[in-house]
Amino acid sequence: MASSSIPNENIIWSKVSGEVEFVGGNNMGRNVVVKGNSTGAFKLEVDVGGVLNPKPYIKGMVLEKKMVDVHVYIVRKDDGTSPATTETAFSTLLSEANNFYAQVAIEFRQVGGVTYIDKTDWLDVETTADNWAEYKQLQSSHDGTGGLEIYCIDDLIGANGANYSPGTTEAGLTIDDDANSRTLAHELGHACGLADIYLSKDGTSLPDDLVKETWLPDDWSGGSATGYYSPDLKQKDLVQRLIMYGVGNSTKADFALGKVHGVDRNGAATLIKVGLSDMNRQPQH
Amino acid sequence: MNNYASIFTIITTLCIFPECANAQPTEQRVRDILLTSREVGGASFVKEIHSLQQQDNISDETMRGILNGIIMDALNKKEDPLLRELTGNAIRVVSNYGNESVRDLLGAVIERKNGTLRRRAVESYMRVTNHAVAGVVTNILTDTSKYDDLDRRVVYEELINSYQITNKKDKTTVISVLDNAVDRDIDKSNFVLLDRFLKKAKNGYADSPQRTCLLRKHTTHSIGSVTEIDKYVSSELSILLKKTPAN
Numbered sequence: 001m002a003s004s005s006i007p008n009e010n011i012i013w014s015k016v017s018g019e020v021e022f023v024g025g026n027n028m029g030r031n032v033v034v035k036g037n038s039t040g041a042f043k044l045e046v047d048v049g050g051v052l053n054p055k056p057y058i059k060g061m062v063l064e065k066k067m068v069d070v071h072v073y074i075v076r077k078d079d080g081t082s083p084a085t086t087e088t089a090f091s092t093l094l095s096e097a098n099n100f101y102a103q104v105a106i107e108f109r110q111v112g113g114v115t116y117i118d119k120t121d122w123l124d125v126e127t128t129a130d131n132w133a134e135y136k137q138l139q140s141s142h143d144g145t146g147g148l149e150i151y152c153i154d155d156l157i158g159a160n161g162a163n164y165s166p167g168t169t170e171a172g173l174t175i176d177d178d179a180n181s182r183t184l185a186h187e188l189g190h191a192c193g194l195a196d197i198y199l200s201k202d203g204t205s206l207p208d209d210l211v212k213e214t215w216l217p218d219d220w221s222g223g224s225a226t227g228y229y230s231p232d233l234k235q236k237d238l239v240q241r242l243i244m245y246g247v248g249n250s251t252k253a254d255f256a257l258g259k260v261h262g263v264d265r266n267g268a269a270t271l272i273k274v275g276l277s278d279m280n281r282q283p284q285h
Numbered sequence: 286m287n288n289y290a291s292i293f294t295i296i297t298t299l300c301i302f303p304e305c306a307n308a309q310p311t312e313q314r315v316r317d318i319l320l321t322s323r324e325v326g327g328a329s330f331v332k333e334i335h336s337l338q339q340q341d342n343i344s345d346e347t348m349r350g351i352l353n354g355i356i357m358d359a360l361n362k363k364e365d366p367l368l369r370e371l372t373g374n375a376i377r378v379v380s381n382y383g384n385e386s387v388r389d390l391l392g393a394v395i396e397r398k399n400g401t402l403r404r405r406a407v408e409s410y411m412r413v414t415n416h417a418v419a420g421v422v423t424n425i426l427t428d429t430s431k432y433d434d435l436d437r438r439v440v441y442e443e444l445i446n447s448y449q450i451t452n453k454k455d456k457t458t459v460i461s462v463l464d465n466a467v468d469r470d471i472d473k474s475n476f477v478l479l480d481r482f483l484k485k486a487k488n489g490y491a492d493s494p495q496r497t498c499l500l501r502k503h504t505t506h507s508i509g510s511v512t513e514i515d516k517y518v519s520s521e522l523s524i525l526l527k528k529t530p531a532n
Contacts, residue, residue: 177366177401248320
């Protein structure tokens with residue numbers, strides 16, 4: 001049966017658990033809206049014209065919105081000219097990154113104006129040296145702001161963004177002129193305690209297999225085989241959709257609800273912290 | 286209720302996801318390494334490319350061909366951030382596989398691109414050519430209508446770094462090139478870089494009339510406020526004038 005042939009009135013949603021309700025009491029159709037009455041987990045299931053058995057379900061969280069302060073530093077040449085970016089461009093980037101973070105009810109809010117750092121040597125910063133000395137010097141320049149520190153430079157050689165959050169003066173986040181909102185969102189994800197996920201690292205590769213429940217336990221929606229995900233969806237395709245995917249692309253956009261199976265930065269195939277359940281939603285550098 | 290992120294829109298339409306290639310060919314793995322985010326203190330992309338080469342027994346020629354292909358591709362495409370990141374890192378790592386084809390390709394990047402890609406290409410070009418100051422490098426130092434102060438700075442930095450490891454004859458050449466540059470470069474930041482180097486490396490420069498004259502030339506403040514390099518110039522001039530008997 002083609003899914004388009006099922007009329008909206010035969011698609012019925014119901015609450016399994018949690019403090020949520022259907023807006024206007026409307027629980028029928030392809031699109032329904034629920035609102036939370038108090039924070040916590042919820043689970044909904046849907047009867048799709050009696051066709052799917054068991055019924056698909058979706059899990060979610062009602063969250064209190066968190067505002068996270070960010071302090072912005074833009075590097076310029078020694079003489080105060082040639083800023084790595086403009087205040088307007090950064091503001092746009094942050095706003096776009098916040099669109100991704102709406103999924104986890106976080107808004108990053110720039111505090112005060114931009115602070116300029118006039119140091120030509122820091123326009124281009126190396127990551128290829130083993131000790132990342134120059135990078136650490138840059139990020140040590142401001143500390144203890146009570147929020148996150150974001151440094152904008154012209155060229156971070158070997159990456160277009162990096163975050164360092166060991167709770168020292170060197171903690172901070174740097175992006176370069178090539179960073180887009182997905183880069184910024186990825187690095188902010190590290191600041192929130194999330195980890196990189198890869199398809200392949202240090203000789204370990206994800207098998208070319210379809211998604212399965214044990215590989216995304218908190219984000220499963222029921223059913224057998226690939227469940228109610230697309231029947232041809234492979235784990236490696238899904239991983240590339242995650243904000244915490246460790247390779248730059250122009251499509252990553254999602255936070256999972258929980259851990260997802262992939263290859264970690266040490267080359268181990270395991271469940272990785274890429275989702276809401278492992279996030280610190282009020283991070284500080 | 287306003288303080289809760291409480292509205293969920295649920296769409297039952299199934300999404301169609303693109304099919305992934307079965308096995309990653311070498312070129313794709315190289316591209317992934319060049320675009321991989323880095324852990325602070327972790328292995329650099331240069332090391333990862335080297336590891337991949339050893340793991341899969343990839344020849345230098347093959348690796349050079351892949352990297353050249355990535356760079357060549359960028360010459361003909363409109364730049365976007367991902368392309369710049371990929372190409373910039375390819376430019377950096379290709380200097381480890383330098384030969385004439387690499388040199389010529391980097392020369393083309395220097396000619397046709399600007400900003401960070403050009404600067405990366407200048408750096409790699411100099412490494413591939415053993416820091417010879419000729420051809421396009423000379424153009425970078427002299428053609429101020431085409432090349433900017435940051436392009437020149439890369440040349441200076443590369444020469445200064447090479448000075449530490451080069452032989453006596455080449456050291457003399459480096460000092461000569463940079464001594465000419467310090468007279469000519471109007472950018473104060475570049476002047477400070479060169480001045481700091483020549484003060485230590487060139488006999489007689491530190492207390493020379495040439496230096497007094499240059500420090501005087503660079504004492505003007507470009508944007509009204511006093512920056513760190515302004516303070517450096519003023520301080521160095523003041524020290525120098527105290528040493529020099531008044532006329």
